[in-house]
Amino acid sequence: MPHIASLCANSHRLYTMADHKWTGSVKSLKGVILDMCGVLYDSGEGGGVPISGSVEAVKRLKESDLQLRFCTNETQATREKFVAKLQRMGFELSVSEVFSPAPAAVSILKERGLKPHLLVHDDLVPEFDSVDKMNPNCVVIGDAADKFSYKNLNDAFQVLIGMEKPVLFSLGRGRYYKETDGLKLDVGVYMKALETWQLTTCS
Amino acid sequence: MPHIASLCANSHRLYTMADHKWTGSVKSLKGVILDMCGVLYDSGEGGGVPISGSVEAVKRLKESDLQLRFCTNETQATREKFVAKLQRMGFELSVSEVFSPAPAAVSILKERGLKPHLLVHDDLVPEFDSVDKMNPNCVVIGDAADKFSYKNLNDAFQVLIGMEKPVLFSLGRGRYYKETDGLKLDVGVYMKALETWQLTTCS
Structure with a gap:
């Protein structure tokens, strides 16, 4: 009983859904959660470019009776900056519709x-x-x-090792991603580095 | 039948050995391998300071009929620089007596x-x-x-991911060590970071 569809494929599938040519099972959907980078747009110089058809697909989904939300693992900017970038590309979306790791972390920290x-x-x-x-x-x-x-990782390490029960929150687990000038290590490998010192005492 | 003793404790034990007050089992020793940092000297500002008694202990071991070698996981300087530092502290040792990771790696690379x-x-x-x-x-x-x-780690990662069968040599597995201005992450955590991306494809 899928009431919500989470899409992380590409805009072709997205466009087909928005086109209202749905099968019976898809008709039971109440809402759609869209991934963003690689689904709505490709990152790159100047912030990236929309994937062909995706701006129109989002528009049609908004015009439908489906609930629409956006989900991203983006942690290089605030939601406000991120949404402004997507709006400049032509997407209709607002900050309250976007779910990203940092606000979730803030909520847990306060709790x-x-x-x-x-x-x-x-x-x-x-x-x-x-x-x-x-x-x-x-x-x-x-x-x-x-x-x-090196300095910032040592600083984080020194805070962790000074705690009786070290607590580390990582805003993602991704290992690498592509940018216009090549592949980049993602937060997940640095999370692993900061986890590693705990496996034994000083060696 | 321990013919070689590897010491990584402290200079007190080392001094006792050099003092020739050995038990029967210790008399069967043919040689001694000494760890260096934390055994012969403590690292710190200006390169560090010898641990009390260690300069004299090394001198006595050299005067004995034991073979003496030094072993270190030091990878921040060439053996020449490292040995010169120890000589300035008063230790009698030469480059050919010191075993460190980099020359071992060079040997494997050539092989x-x-x-x-x-x-x-x-x-x-x-x-x-x-x-x-x-x-x-x-x-x-x-x-x-x-x-x-970040740049240098990405560069190393890009070399690794470009290989059909990635080969990574780490000159150590240590996780952290102490310097005068606090604890520092060691090469082992960066090794772990560079290993991590291989666990799955891009995530």
Whole structure:
């Protein structure tokens, strides 16, 4: 009984759905959750380009009686910046319709009374404005890109090793992704690096 | 039948051995292999300081009929630089008596006809002078310290992912160590990071 469809394929399938040529089983759908990068647009220089047909597909889904939400593992920018980029590409969407890792993490941090040491991209920091970061008792890492320096990783490590029960939140588990100038290591490998020191004591 | 003793404890035990007050079982020893950092000296500002008694202990071992060799996992400098530092501290030792990871790696690289992409400390690079590094077909990482940048890790990753059968040599597996300004992540966690992308394809 699939009431919600989560799409992470490509805009061709998306367009077909939006075209209202649905089979009986698809008619039972109440809503659609769309992945974004690689589904709605391809990342690249200047922020990327929409995938052919995707802007129109989103428009048709919005005009339908389906609930529509967007889900992304993007952690290099706030939702506001991210949505503004997609709007410039022609997509109809608003911040409240987009689900991304940082606001979910903020919600958990507040729920548990945790104060994070952040190792994230500069453009993501504003997502954590409402969170107390004095005397941190956990570490949050995102796709920090150039901020993944030896010094910053040591700083995060020193915060973790100073805790009785180290708590590390990773905003993703991806291992690598493609940019216009080649493949880049993603947050998942840095998460693994920061997990590794715990396997034994100093060796 | 221990014919060689490998010591990685501290200079007190070392001094006791050198003092010739050995039990019967210890008398069967033919040689001694000494760890260095944390056994002969403590690392720190200006290169570190000898541990009390260790200079004299090495002197006595040299005067004995025991074979004496030194073994280290040091990968931030060539053996020449490393030995010069120890000599300045007062230790009697020569380059040929010291076994460290980089020369062992060079030996394996030549034996297998491998050409490395290096992600190592600048001061270690001369150890690899005799190795062809054009069109690399493997990656060698050491304790690169500040050279563990986002860019350099991506470069090493791109070399690895471009190979049909990726080959990664790590000059150590240590997870962290202490310096005067705090704990530092060691090469082992970066090794783990570079291993991680292989667990699945792009995620």
